[in-house]
Amino acid sequence: xxxxxxxxxxxxxxxxxxxxxxxxxxxxxxxxxxxxxxxxxxxxxxxxxxxxxxxxxxxxxxxxxxxxxxxxxxxxxxxxxxxxxxxxxxxxxxxxxxxxxxxxxxxxxxxxxxxxxxxxxxxxxxxxxxxxxxxxxxxxxxxx
Amino acid sequence: xxxxxxxxxxxxxxxxxxxxxxxxxxxxxxxxxxxxxxxxxxxxxxxxxxxxxxxxxxxxxxxxxxxxxxxxxxxxxxxxxxxxxxxxxxxxxxxxxxxxxxxxxxxxxxxxxxxxxxxxxxxxxxxxxxxxxxxxxxxxxxxx
Amino acid sequence: xxxxxxxxxxxxxxxxxxxxxxxxxxxxxxxxxxxxxxxxxxxxxxxxxxxxxxxxxxxxxxxxxxxxxxxxxxxxxxxxxxxxxxxxxxxxxxxxxxxxxxxxxxxxxxxxxxxxxxxxxxxxxxxxxxxxxxxxxxxxxxxx
Amino acid sequence: xxxxxxxxxxxxxxxxxxxxxxxxxxxxxxxxxxxxxxxxxxxxxxxxxxxxxxxxxxxxxxxxxxxxxxxxxxxxxxxxxxxxxxxxxxxxxxxxxxxxxxxxxxxxxxxxxxxxxxxxxxxxxxxxxxxxxxxxxxxxxxxx
Numbered sequence: 001x002x003x004x005x006x007x008x009x010x011x012x013x014x015x016x017x018x019x020x021x022x023x024x025x026x027x028x029x030x031x032x033x034x035x036x037x038x039x040x041x042x043x044x045x046x047x048x049x050x051x052x053x054x055x056x057x058x059x060x061x062x063x064x065x066x067x068x069x070x071x072x073x074x075x076x077x078x079x080x081x082x083x084x085x086x087x088x089x090x091x092x093x094x095x096x097x098x099x100x101x102x103x104x105x106x107x108x109x110x111x112x113x114x115x116x117x118x119x120x121x122x123x124x125x126x127x128x129x130x131x132x133x134x135x136x137x138x139x140x141x142x143x144x
Numbered sequence: 145x146x147x148x149x150x151x152x153x154x155x156x157x158x159x160x161x162x163x164x165x166x167x168x169x170x171x172x173x174x175x176x177x178x179x180x181x182x183x184x185x186x187x188x189x190x191x192x193x194x195x196x197x198x199x200x201x202x203x204x205x206x207x208x209x210x211x212x213x214x215x216x217x218x219x220x221x222x223x224x225x226x227x228x229x230x231x232x233x234x235x236x237x238x239x240x241x242x243x244x245x246x247x248x249x250x251x252x253x254x255x256x257x258x259x260x261x262x263x264x265x266x267x268x269x270x271x272x273x274x275x276x277x278x279x280x281x282x283x284x285x286x287x288x
Numbered sequence: 289x290x291x292x293x294x295x296x297x298x299x300x301x302x303x304x305x306x307x308x309x310x311x312x313x314x315x316x317x318x319x320x321x322x323x324x325x326x327x328x329x330x331x332x333x334x335x336x337x338x339x340x341x342x343x344x345x346x347x348x349x350x351x352x353x354x355x356x357x358x359x360x361x362x363x364x365x366x367x368x369x370x371x372x373x374x375x376x377x378x379x380x381x382x383x384x385x386x387x388x389x390x391x392x393x394x395x396x397x398x399x400x401x402x403x404x405x406x407x408x409x410x411x412x413x414x415x416x417x418x419x420x421x422x423x424x425x426x427x428x429x430x431x432x
Numbered sequence: 433x434x435x436x437x438x439x440x441x442x443x444x445x446x447x448x449x450x451x452x453x454x455x456x457x458x459x460x461x462x463x464x465x466x467x468x469x470x471x472x473x474x475x476x477x478x479x480x481x482x483x484x485x486x487x488x489x490x491x492x493x494x495x496x497x498x499x500x501x502x503x504x505x506x507x508x509x510x511x512x513x514x515x516x517x518x519x520x521x522x523x524x525x526x527x528x529x530x531x532x533x534x535x536x537x538x539x540x541x542x543x544x545x546x547x548x549x550x551x552x553x554x555x556x557x558x559x560x561x562x563x564x565x566x567x568x569x570x571x572x573x574x575x576x
Contacts, residue, residue, distance in 0.1 A: 023201035026170075058207075062207060064203075089232070114428065260379050280424055311489035339455065347491070351492070354491050375522060
C-alpha cells in the first residue's frame, strides 16, 4: 500500500485540523507522533474522564480511538480535503487504567473515497502499556 | 422478550451508577427517560464538545451512544450487578447538529451473561430531530 | 428519508443482479419481497448449511444478512450502478433454527455515495419467527 | 497474553468440531494451519462461490472470516467446551479474487467468558496474496 502523503504540509494540516476541535482540548488529547498513515495520541488521566471505578470512561476510550484513526487517515489527504468518520467498531478488552491513554491508528486501506484504519488503545502506567481496546474504522474523504 | 426489571429500585440504581461517572458530568449528560430495557439521554451543546465545523464531535456522539445502550441494559439487572461494554459499532449518518443530542438505547436481547442493544442518536434543534447515528452494542453483566 | 426508486425497473434490476450471483443459488436463497429500500430474502434449511448442532451456520446467517441489506440498498439505485458492501457488523442473538431463514434489510440512510442499512435475520419454524441476528451495514454505489 | 492451550488434544478437538459443520464441507474449506490462538483456513475457488463479477462472494469471505476467528479461539478451550460467535464486524477492502481464499484468525484477548479475535482474509493467486477483508470478532465459550 502506498503511504506517500499527498501534501508536503501534512503535519501542519493535521495539527491545524486537530486544533479546531474543541472536544480534543476539553479532553486534553495531544498528538504524540504523526507519520503518513499513522497517528499516535496521548491523553493524560483526570477525574473528569472516569467511570464508576475510576478508570478512563469507555466513551473517552472510544473518542480517542475514533480520532487516532481519523488523523491517521487525514495524514494522507491532499490539501483542501478533510476526513469524516463513516463508522467504527470498538472492542473494549480491559479497563482503561493508567496515567495516560495512548491511541494508535494506522491506515490499512487508502482508497480514493474510503479509507480503513485499525486502531489500538492502551492504558500506560509507569511506562507499562496494557491494551484496553481495539477497533476498525471507515473514513470518507470530503472537500474541506 | 421479557423486560421485567429484576430490581424494584432499578431507577435509583441506574441514577446512582450514572452519578458516579465523572465523564457524564463533564460532558453534561442527563437521563431524560428510563424504562425497563430503554434509556434516553440528553446532552446540551456547548463549544467544548464540538469538532471543526461546530457540530457535536463524533467522540461525543459515540460516548452518548455507548452510555444510552449501557443504561438500557443496566435497567434490567438485579441489584449488585453492573454492566460492562464489551463492544459497539456506530455509524455516523449525519452531522451531530442541534441544541442538544438525544441518545436512545433499547435492549434487543437480554441474556444471562450478554445483553445486546440497539441505539439511535439524534440532533435536536427547535424540537426537530435529525438522526445522526445508529449503533449496535454488546454488554456483559458483572458483579458490581 | 426519500425512498423513491431512481429506476422504474428496480425490481428487474435487482432480480437480474441477484441471479448472477452463483453463491445465492448454491445456498438456495430466494427474494421474497422487494420494495424501495427494503428487501426480504428466504433461505430453506438443508443439511449442507448447518453447523455442529444442526442449526443454520453462522456464516449462512451472515451471508443472508449481507445480501438482504445489499439488495435493499440496490433497489434505490439508478440503472447502471451496483452496490458494494463496504462493511457490516452482525450480532448473533440466538441459534439460527427453523425450516427457513428470513433476512430483512432496510435502508436507514441513502446518501449519494454511501448507504446504511439495518438488517434482521429470523429463523422461522411452523410460521413462528425467532430473531437470530441483527446487523448494521455500509454500502457504496459504484458504476456497474 | 497466555496462549497455552488448555487441552493437549486441541488439534484433534478443533478438527473434530470443524468436521461436524456441514457448511464448511459444502464450501470446501480446509484447515491449513493451527496453533494455539491462531487458525489459518484455505478455500479454493469454484463458480458456486462467486458474485456477479466472478470473485468470491462477500458472504463467502465473511463466512471464512467468522470461522477462522472461531477456531483460533476454540484452540485455547479446555475439552468439553465450544465457541459461539457473539458478533463480528468485517470490512471488505478489495475484491476476493484468486485461486483460493486464505483466512487467518488470531486471538487478541482470551478471557474466561469472552474471547476477542482479529481476522484477515486474502485472495491468493499464483502465490501472491492480496488482502480482501479485515475483521474483529467476539466469541463466547460455552459447555459443548
